Amino acid sequence: MAALSTILILVEVVLEPVLRWSALIGACALPFIMSGLGIAIHQRTQDRRSGSTLPLAAGPWLEARIQELGLSVDVEVHPRDGLDAYWPSVGAIGLSERTWGGCRPGQWTIAAHELGHALNMASSPLIAELLPMARLAQGQLWRAFAAALLCSALLQEPALLPLALALLLGSATVTAVVCLDEASASRHGYRMLREDERMSEADLELARRSMLGAGTIYGLGLVGQLAVLACWGPLASWVSAAPPADPGPIGAGVLWLTLALIPILVLRAAHVLLQVMSPEPVTTDFRLFTVMHREGQWEFLTGMGVLILVMSLHPLIVSPLGALALVLGTMTAIGPVGGLGRALILFPLLLLVHRWLERPEEEDDAFFPPATLPDESAPALMALYTDPPWYLRVSWLAHLAYLPLLGLLIFRLLA
Numbered sequence: 046m047a048a049l050s051t052i053l054i055l056v057e058v059v060l061e062p063v064l065r066w067s068a069l070i071g072a073c074a075l076p077f078i079m080s081g082l083g084i085a086i087h088q089r090t091q092d093r094r095s096g097s098t099l100p101l102a103a104g105p106w107l108e109a110r111i112q113e114l115g116l117s118v119d120v121e122v123h124p125r126d127g128l129d130a131y132w133p134s135v136g137a138i139g140l141s142e143r144t145w146g147g148c149r150p151g152q153w154t155i156a157a158h159e160l161g162h163a164l165n166m167a168s169s170p171l172i173a174e175l176l177p178m179a180r181l182a183q184g185q186l187w188r189a190f191a192a193a194l195l196c197s198a199l200l201q202e203p204a205l206l207p208l209a210l211a212l213l214l215g216s217a218t219v220t221a222v223v224c225l226d227e228a229s230a231s232r233h234g235y236r237m238l239r240e241d242e243r244m245s246e247a248d249l250e251l252a253r254r255s256m257l258g259a260g261t262i263y264g265l266g267l268v269g270q271l272a273v274l275a276c277w278g279p280l281a282s283w284v285s286a287a288p289p290a291d292p293g294p295i296g297a298g299v300l301w302l303t304l305a306l307i308p309i310l311v312l313r314a315a316h317v318l319l320q321v322m323s324p325e326p327v328t329t330d331f332r333l334f335t336v337m338h339r340e341g342q343w344e345f346l347t348g349m350g351v352l353i354l355v356m357s358l359h360p361l362i363v364s365p366l367g368a369l370a371l372v373l374g375t376m377t378a379i380g381p382v383g384g385l386g387r388a389l390i391l392f393p394l395l396l397l398v399h400r401w402l403e404r405p406e407e408e409d410d411a412f413f414p415p416a417t418l419p420d421e422s423a424p425a426l427m428a429l430y431t432d433p434p435w436y437l438r439v440s441w442l443a444h445l446a447y448l449p450l451l452g453l454l455i456f457r458l459l460a
Contacts, residue, residue, distance in 0.1 A: 065283045069198055072280055073191035074383070076220075076269030083262040096150035096251045099243055103152035104145030107138065107160060110237060118163045120145075121425055129155050131162040133177050134434040137425035138163065150238075150248040154255045157234030164233045165226055174436070179222040181440045185376075186216035187270070191383075192375035194280070199359055202368050203285045210277060217270045224263045231256040300458065303358065306350045307455070313347045314445050321438045327430040333423055336430060344444065348381030351447045354454060361457040374450030376443065 099106075104120060111118050119137040122145045131138050138159045144152045166173045193209035196202070238244050238252050273280070327333050351374050362371050429437070 066198070068283060069194060069280065072273045072276065073194065073379075075273055076187065076266045077383070079269040080262055080266040083265040087258045087262055096248045097245060099148045099150070099153065099248075101243070102146045102148050103156040104140055106153060106241075107140070107156040110157075110160060111163075114164070116163055116167060118160075119425070121423070123423060129159060131159045132425045132429060133162070133166045133173065134437065135425045135428045136163075137428075139423070139425055150244065150251045151255055153238060153244070154234065154252040157237050157252075158230050158256060158259070159234075160237065161230030161233030162226070165229050176222070176226050177434070178436050179219045179226070181436060182219045183216065183223055184380075185440065185443050186212055186219060188376045188379040188383075189372070190216055191379050192372045194284070196355075196359075196368065196372045196375055198284045199355075200362060200368055200371065203281075204365065205368055205372065206281050206284060208369075208372070210281075213270070213274055213277070217267065217274060220263075220267045220270055224260070224267050227260050227263050231260055303354060303454070303458065306354065307451070309350055310347060310447065310451055313343055314448060316343065317441055317444045321441050324431060324433055324438075327427045329427075330423060333427050333430065345381040345384075347444070347447070348378040351375070351450070352378040352382055354447075354450070358454050358457075361454060367453055370449040370453050374447040377445075377447045 104122065108120050111120065117136055121137055121139045123139050123141050129140050129144050138156075140156060140159070144155050147153075166176065190209055190212035193205050193212055197205035197209060235249075235252060235256060238249060244252070325336070327336055355371060355375055355378065359371060362368055433441075
């Protein structure tokens with residue numbers, strides 16, 4: 046009987062908190078897990094060498110369609126394995142060299158889909174502002190939801206749960222807008238492919254399946270968020286039912302570590318404000334990659350520093366405003382920490398999927414690279430960093446969400 050009581054106590058004290066935190070972290074990561082698996086499966090199942098060999102490469106076909114439609118959209122060729130994307134703020138479609146020179150239905154499908162995004166943006170000035178903002182808000186709202194949920198459990202503060210639910214609903218809403226944008230772009234692209242007599246019915250079927258598979262990636266992310274919403278009752282109950290934790294005293298080592306982190310966080314804030322007010326010119330590929338790499342390092346360093354402050358000094362938070370500041374600060378740590386966690390957890394799973402669906406890499410004989418490549422491979426991205434639109438500058442301010450928390454903690458420590 047005593048042994049049974051000991052086991053029950055161990056389950057209550059050790060296993061139950063582990064299960065609770067695992068469920069909360071799993072809920073925060075579920076949309077990314079589902080989207081990541083969708084990306085891996087789509088990439089490995091899509092065979093861009095299948096279908097007939099078309100008489101024209103995807104790049105020239107795209108440029109001809111843009112001219113026919115009278116759109117003000119540039120087409121850029123990126124390195125062979127670069128990204129295929131549409132950047133609305135600079136009015137450019139970037140295609141990798143592999144896609145630009147491909148003469149298979151798969152490459153035409155990618156080009157048509159990106160042109161579909163341009164058509165969405167050209168349909169209304171309001172939509173041209175709404176869609177980019179929805180994509181930026183999508184990630185920020187989910188980070189804010191995860192921060193509110195985890196901080197509610199960390200502080201044993203059920204009052205944060207309505208905020209977390211509101212952020213979850215907002216994130217699901219903007220994700221639905223992004224999914225509609227993707228579906229509409231595919232619809233426009235498929236219509237243009239059907240209008241081209243060079244595409245056979247078999248080629249159109251390949252294009253349809255490719256667009257459906259790509260759209261499923263976004264759909265799975267939305268399904269993941271809706272699944273979290275459907276399980277909101279149990280999640281909220283686990284947070285509310287947890288017993289209050291005894292934080293214990295704050296040691297001298299934690300105080301010294303906090304003092305060491307303050308200059309780094311203040312310097313990061315000054316750097317972000319300078320970029321928002323006066324972005325540095327980016328005129329070469331080397332400068333672009335340097336800026337992107339530096340920004341990634343800054344974000345990771347800041348996120349880990351804020352995480353240390355949150356985990357070590359959250360006992361100083363004793364007011365609702367302090368709890369809100371803790372949520373805002375945790376937002377800046379969710380991205381880097383989540384990226385590190387996804388790399389550690391998802392990488393083995395994605396590697397297994399990759400091996401399961403792996404097919405030998407072969408060169409496609411229906412590939413005609415452009416005769417000349419631009420001196421700089423990413424002028425659209427360089428323009429985006431040099432003169433960012435207002436909504437992008439506003440989104441950069443989210444990197445400073447930790448400032449209220451930092452100010453509050455400094456005040457509490459001095460007091």
